Amino acid sequence: xxxxxxxxxxxxxxxxxxxxxxxxxxxxxxxxxPAAEQxxxxxxxxxxxxxxxxxxxxxxxxxxxxxxxxxIALPRRKLAAxxxxxxxxxxxxxxxAALGAWWLLPSRTKSHxxxxxxxxxxxxxxxxxxxxxxxxxxxxxxxxxxxxxxAEALYSKDRTIRTYARSEVTPLRNNYDGQTPDPAYLxxxxxxxxxxxxxRIERLGVNDLARFATHEQVTRFVCVEGWSAVAWWGGIRFAxxxxxxxxxxGAKWAAMRSAVNRDAHGHPDPYYVSIDLETARHPQTLxxxxxxxxxxxxxxxxxxxxxxxxxLGLKNIKAITEIAYTAKEPADYWNxxxxxxxxxx
Amino acid sequence: MSRxxxxxxxxxxxxxxxxxxRITHWVNIPLLFGLLxxxxxxxxxxxxxxxxxxxxxxxxxxxxxxxVFIARLLHDTHDDPRNWIYNHFSLGTSSLASALSxxxxxxxxxxxxxxxxxxxxxxxxxxxxxxxxxxxxxxAVAMLRYYLNAVPSLVLRKPNPHPKIxxxxxxxxxxxxxxxPIFGALVVASGWAMHKPAMLGWLERLFVNYDGARxxxxxxxxxxxxxxxPHVILVIADGFDTFRSMITGWSARVKEDGDGHA
Numbered sequence: 001x002x003x004x005x006x007x008x009x010x011x012x013x014x015x016x017x018x019x020x021x022x023x024x025x026x027x028x029x030x031x032x033x034p035a036a037e038q039x040x041x042x043x044x045x046x047x048x049x050x051x052x053x054x055x056x057x058x059x060x061x062x063x064x065x066x067x068x069x070x071x072i073a074l075p076r077r078k079l080a081a082x083x084x085x086x087x088x089x090x091x092x093x094x095x096x097a098a099l100g101a102w103w104l105l106p107s108r109t110k111s112h113x114x115x116x117x118x119x120x121x122x123x124x125x126x127x128x129x130x131x132x133x134x135x136x137x138x139x140x141x142x143x144x145x146x147x148x149x150x151a152e153a154l155y156s157k158d159r160t161i162r163t164y165a166r167s168e169v170t171p172l173r174n175n176y177d178g179q180t181p182d183p184a185y186l187x188x189x190x191x192x193x194x195x196x197x198x199x200r201i202e203r204l205g206v207n208d209l210a211r212f213a214t215h216e217q218v219t220r221f222v223c224v225e226g227w228s229a230v231a232w233w234g235g236i237r238f239a240x241x242x243x244x245x246x247x248x249x250g251a252k253w254a255a256m257r258s259a260v261n262r263d264a265h266g267h268p269d270p271y272y273v274s275i276d277l278e279t280a281r282h283p284q285t286l287x288x289x290x291x292x293x294x295x296x297x298x299x300x301x302x303x304x305x306x307x308x309x310x311x312l313g314l315k316n317i318k319a320i321t322e323i324a325y326t327a328k329e330p331a332d333y334w335n336x337x338x339x340x341x342x343x344x345x
Numbered sequence: 346m347s348r349x350x351x352x353x354x355x356x357x358x359x360x361x362x363x364x365x366x367r368i369t370h371w372v373n374i375p376l377l378f379g380l381l382x383x384x385x386x387x388x389x390x391x392x393x394x395x396x397x398x399x400x401x402x403x404x405x406x407x408x409x410x411x412x413v414f415i416a417r418l419l420h421d422t423h424d425d426p427r428n429w430i431y432n433h434f435s436l437g438t439s440s441l442a443s444a445l446s447x448x449x450x451x452x453x454x455x456x457x458x459x460x461x462x463x464x465x466x467x468x469x470x471x472x473x474x475x476x477x478x479x480x481x482x483x484x485a486v487a488m489l490r491y492y493l494n495a496v497p498s499l500v501l502r503k504p505n506p507h508p509k510i511x512x513x514x515x516x517x518x519x520x521x522x523x524x525x526p527i528f529g530a531l532v533v534a535s536g537w538a539m540h541k542p543a544m545l546g547w548l549e550r551l552f553v554n555y556d557g558a559r560x561x562x563x564x565x566x567x568x569x570x571x572x573x574x575p576h577v578i579l580v581i582a583d584g585f586d587t588f589r590s591m592i593t594g595w596s597a598r599v600k601e602d603g604d605g606h607a
Contacts, residue, residue: 012385064473064476066474066476066512066513069361069513070359070360072358073355074356074358075354076354076355077354079356079358079595086592086593086594089370094372100375101362101375101379105436106440106443108443109436109437140447143447144449145448146453148447151541153545156544157546159543159544160543160548162543219511221393222542226390226559229389247520309543310543310544337444339442339445340445344541345540345541345543
C-alpha cells in the first residue's frame with residue numbers, strides 16, 4: 001500500500017477538530033468516549049458523509065486495553081521530508097554499525113575472514129573517521145575497568161559466600177595454564193613474606209604452617225572460562241595469617257607469587273596475582289593447604305594456595321612462594337594478558 | 346500538528362511506534378549480534394552441554410557434535426570440523442580475553458538499550474498492544490492454519506483468506522512480541538547470575554545453580570536469535586509499509602482492515 005492510495009480529505013484536522021472527529025488525533029492516554037468512536041469513523045469511505053453504520057456504544061477503555069489506531073493528517077511535504085531524513089539517518093546508522101563492528105573485531109578474527117585484500121582499506125577507512133586501533137584498545141580496557149568497578153561496588157566484606165554440603169562436591173580440574181610443576185620443589189618449599197610491620201623478611205616452611213588453626217569450607221570455584229566446581233577446602237584463614245604477620249602501615253595489597261609456575265614448554269613462568277587486604281581479611285579467604293580432607297596435591301598447588309571464593313579462579317594462585325604487602329597496586333598476570341584486574345564474582 | 350497549508354497537500358497516516366521503541370529496536374540488532382559472536386567464543390572455552398567422549402566426533406562438547414555434523418554435510422574440510430560453529434558464528438576459538446571485554450561492553454549497552462525500549466513502550470502506550478488477550482488461543486490456531494496453508498494454497502491455487510484478527514497484532518505476533526522482552530530480561534538476569542554468583546548469590550539460586558544460569562543464558566540466546574528468522578520473513582511478506590513504520594514512525598495503512606503481520 002502507498003500513501004497515495006489515501007484520497008486527501010478535507011483538512012479539517014487542524015482547523016476544526018470538534019466538527020470532524022474522524023481526523024482528529026486522539027491522545028491515546030485519554031480513555032474517553034470519543035476514542036472508541038473514532039476507529040469506525042476513520043474507516044469510512046471519503047465520499048459517504050453522515051449516515052454512519054451501527055457504531056458500538058461509546059464505552060470506557062480499561063487501562064490495559066488496546067487503544068484504537070487513529071489516523072492523523074500531515075502535510076505531504078513535511079511527511080516526505082521527515083521520511084527522507086529518517087531513512088538517511090537509518091542508512092548512516094547501518095554504515096556506522098558495520099564500520100564499528102569491523103573496528104571492534106580482534107585482528108585474530110579478521111585474519112580468518114575472506115577478502116583479505118579489502119581489509120586494509122576498511123582499516124584505513126575506520127582510522128580516518130577516528131576508529132583507530134589505539135582507541136579500540138582504550139574502549140575495551142575501559143569496558144573491563146567499568147565492569148571491575150561494578151564488581152567492586154557490588155562487593156561487601158560482610159557477605160558470606162554460599163557454602164555447600166560435602167556431598168555436593170564435584171570434580172575439580174587441574175587448569176594449570178602451562179605444565180604442572182615438577183614435585184621436586186616440594187621438599188625445599190619456602191614461603192617468603194615481606195612488607196611486614198616488623199620490617200623483616202620472614203621465611204616459613206611447611207612445618208611452620210602447623211601452628212595456625214585449620215578452617216574448612218565447601219565453596220564453588222568459578223573459572224573465567226565458564227566451568228565451575230564445588231570443592232571442599234581446608235586451610236589457614238588469611239585474616240589469622242595477617243594477624244600473625246602484620247603488614248607495614250599503609251599497606252593495601254597482598255601481592256602473591258609462585259616461582260614454581262611453568263609455561264607450556266616447561267620453562268619457568270612465575271605467576272603473580274594480588275588481592276586487596278580487605279578481601280584477604282574476609283573470613284572465607286583461605287591460604288588453603290587441604291583439598292577434600294587431604295593435603296593439597298601438586299596439581300592443585302601443594303603445599304599452599306590462595307582460596308578467594310569471591311574472585312575468579314585465576315586469582316586463586318597455586319603453590320605460593322612469596323607474599324608481599326604493598327601500598328601500591330601490584331601487577332596481575334592475567335590482567336597483563338587482557339583480562340580483568342579484580343575478577344570479583 | 347502545526348497549521349497545514351492546503352487540503353490537497355495533506356496525507357492521512359497512522360502514527361506507529363514511539364521514537365525510543367524504533368531506535369532501540371534497530372540498535373538491538375548489532376548489540377545482539379555482537380553478544381552472540383562473543384558469547385559463543387566465551388562458550389567455547391568451557392561448554393556447558395558436555396557429554397562423555399564421543400569416539401565418532403572426538404569431542405565432549407555438544408556444539409562440537411553439531412559442528413562435525415554440519416561440516417560433514419557441507420563437505421567442509423577447511424578446518425577442524427569440531428569448531429565449525431565457533432569458526433562461523435563467533436570471534437573464533439582461543440579468543441577468550443577479547444571476547445569477554447567486548448561481551449561486557451555490549452552487555453552494558455544492551456541493558457541500557459533495553460531500559461530505553463521499556464521507557465518507549467511506556468511513554469507511547471505501545472505495551473498495551475503486546476499484552477496477551479482472551480481471543481489469543483483461537484486466533485493463534487487460525488493464524489497457524491493460515492501460515493501452514495500459505496505455500497500449499499499458492500501451489501494449488503486455492504484461496505487462503507487472512508483470518509480476522511481482533512487487535513493491532515495477531516495472536517502469534519503478540520505472543521512473540523510479548524515474550525521477547527521477557528527473554529531479554531531472562532538473558533540479562535542469567536548473565537548477572539553467572540557473572541557475579543558470589544555477590545548475587547540469590548540470583549544464582551534463582552537459576553538453581555551456576556550451570557543452571559549458563560543453560561538459561563544459552564537457551565535465551567537461542568530463542569532471541571531464532572525469533573529473528575520468522576520476524577524478518579513475515580516483515581518481508583507483509584510489505585514495505587511495515588518496515589518503513591519501524592523507521593519513520595508512521596504507517597500509510599489507515600483503514601482498519603486487520604492486516605499487518607510481522
